[in-house]
Amino acid sequence: DQQVKQNSPSLSVQEGRISILNCDYTNSMFDYFLWYKKYPAEGPTFLISISSIKDKNEDGRFTVFLNKSAKHLSLHIVPSQPGDSAVYFCAASGVDYGQNFVFGPGTRLSVLP
């Protein structure tokens, strides 16, 4: 059973609007979370991270929210741009994973002009 879930395989959003990508996890020992973005024919690239001691982290247009009690995190992109169209992976790590990461299946975001 997947420990990191991204239940929306795809998402379409109009340019300028907000994109919200969701991620749920089952292991309460996870304490560090990252989001990666992947374009076709390229490797994933780091986007933003959050530690379990925080509930929000912002970097420009990207904000990640963490709800530990619900074991849920979300990535907000405001405003969305066509160049944001990519696959987004959520990843989680914890002490019992030796600092390795467990990835979700990804959500394909399409930002429409």
Add this chain to the structure above:
Amino acid sequence: DADVTQTPRNRITKTGKRIMLECSQTKGHDRMYWYRQDPGLGLRLIYYSFDVKDINKGEISDGYSVSRQAQAKFSLSLESAIPNQTALYFCATSDPTSGRFTGELFFGEGSRLTVL
């Protein structure tokens, strides 16, 4: 030039053949990883190495082996390829002692392997 380079980028092979995917990095990182990506499953860890003398199995190591020839080089081998090893393979590096983001992975561009 890419900091993490994978070769080959694409490979088609037949069942039972031995195949090696190579990864080299210029980032000077001690930690290196091999992941595979399958549709609907995300990236799954095959093997990882925290330094030249350290090799560890990941989530899905069966059917794979690795070699850490130097700090900069980490190879993944399929001794006898089978069709369900058809996937996109990624090499990655990390250096948890540097940068703002502990644990951030730096990925290569991927090697697409097809086993017929």
